[in-house]
Amino acid sequence: MTSATTTPRSVSRDSIFAGGEWVSPSTTAEIILESPVDLSEVGRAPDAIAADVDRAVRAAREAFDHGPWGRMSPAERADWLDKLADEMERRGLDTAELITAEIGQPISVSRPWASVRPITHLRYYAKVARRPDFEEEERPNIHGDGNSIIRREPLGVAALIVPWNHPQASLTLKLGPALAAGCTVVIKPAAETALDVFAFAEASLAIGMPPGVINIVPGGRETGQALVDHPGIDKISFTGSAEAGRQIASAGGRRLIPVTLELGGKSAAIVLESADLDKAFTSLRHAIFDNSGQICAMMSRVLAPASMYDEVRDRLVALAGDLKVGDPHDESTELGPLVSGRIHERVSGMVDRARAAGAQVLTGGQSLPSTGYFYAPTVITGAAEDSEIVQEEIFGPVVTLMSYNGVDDAVRIANDSHYGLAGAVYGAEDEIVGVARRIRTGSIGLNGYRPDFNTPYGGYKDSGLGREFGAEAVRNFQEVKSIWR
Template identity: 65%
Template structure:
């Protein structure tokens, strides 16, 4: 399925689609063929205020935060069921909107969002989800530790996995009893409407989910609004710093999931066939437009050339093309801005003395395509080694011993993800020394029941698991 131009003319607040105050529009262009695919409201401060006031009313006076955990769990499951009924159309819309290959959009937009909602519905049924009882340490008796709904949460989500990134915040926020205002990225303002439509279809209380589309100024107005109690953001480290400063000035808690420059460390006994199978996904999925990808591959010096040859063969074997074709693995980059940024970084790496390999795949005649590229010989302090590329570009570095490998892995201001390939016991020993929020042994597959987030410039706080729920709860101790 493909879509003609879609015009999103309204904001969603208080359970209704409302005419916005702003006259400005976001114009959308297909990254495949440059045709106009639609437009959306570029919300202003008054539109943000409308949405926040609706969320505030729903939290302060509505039933949502006053429901039992079991009641909210039931609503989350009904929302998941309704979104599942719309999954095929949502997947197709995401592919049209951002050029994400349908093979990637199907799990990320059609399966994971539903799993997130159902996971948090089940988590709500845990005895410790909203209340714990602890023995006192300094006097007889016990203390009830009560986890209460926090309030109105601003959820600012990215374009690269718009549906899953939304529900990773939306599901725990709703489970906690908070109400939300969602602001999608300006590159992907259309697909979020499925959340609004699904919530309306099941009769969810008005004001629990509210949506304002727009750009950076819309997000700034949302973060600064005095009616917002919590900010959840996924995006660049630069934007994260700005949001942290705004939230901090108001003593407003913020959870920030930011960029990455993750390293895959290959030990001397690594099974290279298995490594290449893993890196096909963990280094190139979504055309390299995922923050947790393994953008650096660290290899023993003696194995460097063989690994490079295999990576070059892998890069050339990746199928680049029409994202609506189920066989396509890599599609276009999302926009001219991202295309020019990635191309510029690759060109500067070559000018700085690095060697570019592969990068010669056949590409469609139109579209923001970049051929998958392997970079060798870059200086570890160079731009290509230190900055997040957000495209199908992988850099390879040789190391002399394990201390050198760990030092290279940690030579980054980021610390989001990582992986170590080789004997599981030795790989675990190395993994413990890498400063990163999550790391895999012989692969990288984060689990929803474990905390996820980063060190350093990769963010603040953790998502997933019960930690995600706690992001949207206040804590009260009742001493007895």
């Protein structure tokens, strides 16, 4: 493990962003962001209360009901998205540095995820907005006596509740399609990343975006609850835990408003006997351990055929030992700390309970000597199929290895989960597609896992409702109107 450098100086915000203005919050309560590297203070932001949420929602409501945004043509909104992308691009490197300070994400990860992908998302949805499919005018009536018009209109005010692990990219996956559709938005970032989100406020002011289109209220769970329950919200898009997703789905159901949920995962990587292990492990290095395992689509279960179990085990242990853990500001660091003491306690507790239940910790399974929340890359074997470590999302650098006998057994084990977000199959080209089709998951990779932004992404079962990515994501923020002739 490399030693950590000093966290950059503290950055603070004392306002929320509503109606195109910096607004003093209705509370003196603050979120104090702690560096997971050395526990120093990274910065402070308002811990918004219901009155602040109300102000932001009212601003978004006014902008939607009476402002120009929803009345623009999709092509006009596309021009604004391109302007926003250009302005965010100028801030990208500084934003990446701030995210590394906020959550300890290695700078080699935060740069593409904060200064490249979000910009790509915004420009992609600008292109989608320019497509001529917001209104279909030539659908023949079934009676053969005329044509009908099918319009896709913006839902209204959308609540965007985003996670901390990739805060900028997770936001633009919601913001891009929402704005393209013609919605106005209220953004609630995770408390752990309550600072970097304000780059969107600065950018929207810099380009002169109509006031109230983008509104931001930082805060914790109570802030999110106030936003979800607000009667001025027409749509909720949430990324986070399955537990919180159920509560949000229930709130949306009570009000009969649409909800999109991208939730947790417990994804399996199936290694077939025909797999090229050198190529497979080049992929698994990232598919298991990127961002210290703090990604919902991580391959936290590896399934190996009995005939190759020992070799896969030894390679996994060697891989975990080869990863460079340390200072996230160091360009060569692969794994930084876990984001917080709460997550560190969760990960270490799950590993300790697995060990106590009889599982073997082949490597790792302990905190690393440091002031911060560093945890060693960990490989576990011998855990029961129904055990917590196998069934529940860990959100840390921990992988369980399991053996199977035949492809049917591998499919059974992979599907034995209440999650269904991601997965991967490694093997010969003539075999892997057939196996992938049998896995109950929203996305699955062939000889690797790299989601294609141009295609729908989401989960089965407890991994969520609806789909993000692709042109289809705009539909999440639209109503459909039929005009009959």
